[in-house]
Amino acid sequence: MTIFVGCNKELQICDYSPVHKLVAYGARNAIALWSPEQVHLGVLSTLKAHSSHVVAVKWLPESSFLVSTAEDHSVKVWKYTNRESGFDLVASLDAHSASVTSLAVSKNIFVTGGADGKIKVWAVSGQGEVVCVAETTIGPDFMPLSLAIEEIEPEKYVIFVGGSKPQFHVLSYTKTDSLQYQANLPGHEDWIKSIAVKNQGNGEFLVASGSQDRYIRLWKLCVNEAISKADNSNKLGLLMNKQHLFSIDSTTKCSVNFDAIIMGHDDWISSLVWHPTKTVLLSSSADTSIMLWEPDQGSGVWISSVRLGEMSIKGASTATGASGGFWSTLWIFNGNTETIITNGKTGSFRCWTGSSTPAFQYNQVPCLTGPMKEVTDVCWARSGKYLLATSLDQTTRLFAKWTKTNTWHEFSRPQIHGYDMICVKPITDSRFISGGDEKIMRSFDEPKAVASMLEKLCGIAPNDVNSMPESASLPVLGLSNKAEAETEVQQDSEDESETADNGALTANLSAKLLSELQAPPMEDILQRHTLWPEIEKLYGHGFEITTLDVSPDGKLIASACRSNVASHAVIRLFRTDSWLQITPSLAGHDLTITRLRFSPNGGYLVSVSRDRKYSLWKRHGDTYELVELREKAHSRIIWDVCWLPETEHGIFFVTGSRDRRVQVWRIGDNDKVESAGSLKFSSPVTALDCYKQTVDGVSLVAVGMENGEILICSVDNNGQAEIVQQFDKSTVPDDKVTRLSWNPTMHQDESLSLAVGSSDCSVRIYTVSTRR
Known part of the structure; x- marks a missing residue:
């Protein structure tokens, strides 16, 4: 079995287990699992227990327990057995009275925060029994959005809380004194969405907090003897920085103070991860970038040593309505190999790998893709060589089998639309027609660059590559993919000439990128360079398209739209050679037609509807005549x-x-x-x-x-x-x-x-x- 499913757009939605070498991520109401070492196998399985959108997923350190939270107010605890048997659901907790928005884990303990304002601490036994051992609230109108828990001494914990107010909160937990509020750290100017803690040894911890104010703040936590060292720090005095002192119990004293500020991102900070052995911080942002930060050896100022991702569009930010960027990010270490994985707005993952060599460099590699909203239609090419799928995420995707590994991957995204996609059907192996949540249907031709890539990587030979357009592009604020020629065409005006130049550059770049691929295309290539050009629009329906079909000989298209009256509950037929409608329309139903299908030889057409009827039509020349309208068929x-x-x-x-x-x-x-x-x-x-x-x-x-x-x-x-x-x-x-x-x-x-x-x-x- 092969599974393609996108990742939810949440900040704590994925996590990696070094023990089992598995990544778990939330995929709508389920949890999907895959192996970064065998990414070509795709999603291995899905775990089903939540009844609503999954918000956070975490592995308990050095264990087989996986914790997930969701908008259904619940927390689920799973135990992994092996690749064959999979997971057992060992605990289902009605944890909060609202969505469980945040999650942090430590050995045998995890902390949850909910939209009800509560923060709860849970203890997990070796057999998977889970008990709530403490709970508290920060204050009125505060919702915890990010949590971190650190065991500073055996069975003594410090919990950091960020949320819907700019203040950074510090709590402590022990079995005897339960949860205690310890400090309120000012500094951020907006909601705090991510927290990461690094143990530097000798009682010193470095805490990073990322906010919607686009800044990362570093805080130093010192325990017992380390406090006196901090007191003697010239840096602390020069900064005129307040040191917040508190005691967890009679033997454990702590201090926390502001240490540094990191500026460089152009949008909200979404995720923070520390390097396990070096003082290096990874940050991801809604500006579609990932940066690695480390202190300059001379000045101590934190500087960016690596930047991955894309350059953000000038003026585009979350505040101005942009919804791109990176969400949850993982930093995986396996021997000398480092892997950075993050999910984006399309539900797909981006992945970079690098080796610990003197000439260290991160290289982007193919990773998982999949729809991130309801899949509305799937249909095989007439040859069966590839699969088309439409989704409410406003895309039409093409999946094919990579001959090198004999595994399925997304090789093209022919249509990225401004409307939710509803249905799709191939006309030939290099042409299809689709219907979105709009009144018109659109037909697309396979471009030469995509055809050559599919032939090279999938063994799908094109029929007539010379007659194909070179590539396609989607104009700004447009809905129609525009065909691009390989060479520049003479234009009469300077504006038209500039447009032609841009089109030629796009065509040449797409052809070059796709011809150089040795593996399935990555997400940025899928988005920009695998579109199919739109060749025709079909009009006639008065409301949004619900279903369509193509006759076995590929000469006729039948379609229907939403309707509450008989005048719109009709089947419209179109010729594929002239793209003209055949009149009259086929009337018979009273409400929306949900599906229609041509018979295998094209002699009949059948439709079914919300009105509980089916209608059967028989072909006569270029049109169809009604032979049966069955009332109350169901x-x-x-x-x-x-x-x-x-x-x-x-x-x-x-x-x-x-x-x-x-x-x-x-x-x-x-x-x-x-x-x-x-x-x-x-x-x-x-x-x-x-x-x-x-x-x-x-x-x-x-x-x-x-x-x-x-x-x-x-x-x-x-x-x-x-x-x-x-x-x-x-x-x-x-x-x-x-x-x-x-x-x-x-x-x-x-x-x-x-x-x-x-x-x-x-x-x-x-x-x-x-x-x-």
């Missing part, structure tokens, strides 16, 4: 429909509904439709698809449920259906299955590939064995 909304392979035993189609029933229909003599069989399920049916050929004399229908379950049913020559396979619940999506699509080709081992799109933001590709 008792609830009909979500999907698919055709069985045509055989000498007749023509069948299958409908699936919220009434939890799958119904098989047979088209008899004189196009009379009769019920042939049905199956009742425990959950509403939301998606259907049938493999294009019979297997061992039966048709294989994949059934997707509202609860995420997936089943395979066989339908015999008489239309009688039975369940033959149910997918393991640990491998299925965490939410409604929105679309199913069989790959049209069968593998050499007689297995099939099934693509699944889900409301849990994932695209999954399963291998289904046909051998019984």
Whole structure:
């Protein structure tokens, strides 16, 4: 199984376990796991227990326990067993009365902060039993957004708290005295979003706090004997810096004071990480940059030694509405190799690696990608060589198999739109049409640069590369991808000439970058250089597109839109050679058409709707005529429909509904439709698809449920259906299955590939064995 799922946009959303060499991250309501050492394998599995958006994920140090928090007010504690068995949920805690916004961990202890203003300390036993041992609040109208806990002496802890006010708070915890408020540190001018603590030894700790004021402040925490050293520091006196003294108990005294300020980022500070052995601080920011800071040996001033990421656009910041940047960042050390991983606004990860050599340099490498909102459609190319997927994150993505590792990756992002994407269908192997949450449909052609890359890395030979456009670009404030020529075209005006120059540069740069790739493209290349040019728009619908299909010969497009009245609940047909609409429209339904499908030979067209009807149309010349409009085909909304392979035993189609029933229909003599069989399920049916050929004399229908379950049913020559396979619940999506699509080709081992799109933001590709 292959899983593509994006990472939530949260500041503590991912963490790495050096013990198990696994990264865990929040993916909508689930937790996804992957190995940085085997990134080509993608997401290994997902953990499902939360009922709402996951906010924070942390591994307990040097253990097998994983802690996650979410907007459902809960904290989940998982225990990892092994790669085969996976994780066990050992504790489910109703931790807060609102979203759990922050999390910090130490050995056998973790701290949570919630939108209810409470801060709670939890103890974890070796068997996974979790008990709340202390709780407190900072003050009215304060919400903790960042936490850090440090064990300064055995079973004596200092807890740092940042949140929705500029002050930096210090608490202490012991088993005897519980939680004690110790200090309030002024300095920041905005909310504090990230905290990191470094143990420098000999009772000295360096604490970094990052704020929305774009500054990083360093604080020095001293314990017992180290306090006297700080008192004698000339630096402390010169800064006229207040030293905050407090006692944890009768034997442990502490002091904390401001040490330094770091300036360099252009937007909110999102994440801070200390180097484990050196005095080097990593920071990431909403300005889409990562910096490594270290003190100058002569002056002691903190300077940036490394900058990774992108240059921020002048004037663009979170305050002005920009939503880019980096969120949660990891710094992983494995022998002489360092890896920096961060997630961005598109749900994808960026990854840089470097080796501890004299000529140390970070190099960006491919990493995980995936949708970050509900996946609305998945559809294979006609050849089965690649998969297209649309999502409410306003993208259409192309996934293909990398021949070097025989693993699936995202190789192109043909469409990055200003509207949520709803549906997609290939017209040929190098052209597709898609519908977004708008009234028009858009058709796209594969550019030459992408075709050459797919041929080189995936073995997908293009049909006619010479007729393809060179590349595409998305104009500023535009919705249509514009085709770019390889060479400059003469223009009449200076402005047009400058535009042509920019287009030619984009085309040449895209072609150059993609031709040099030896591995799947990275996120910045996917965003800028793998777009497909838009060639046509199709108009006619009065409301937003809900579904479309392309005839088997690729000559006709059928589409429908949202509707509450019969006048808009029509099917519109378009020719692909002239892009003109065929009139009249096909009327019959009263409410929104949810799905429509051409039969395998194009002779029939069937549609299903919110009005609980199906309509069957038969082709006559260039149009279709209504032969059956079945009232109350189901008792609830009909979500999907698919055709069985045509055989000498007749023509069948299958409908699936919220009434939890799958119904098989047979088209008899004189196009009379009769019920042939049905199956009742425990959950509403939301998606259907049938493999294009019979297997061992039966048709294989994949059934997707509202609860995420997936089943395979066989339908015999008489239309009688039975369940033959149910997918393991640990491998299925965490939410409604929105679309199913069989790959049209069968593998050499007689297995099939099934693509699944889900409301849990994932695209999954399963291998289904046909051998019984």
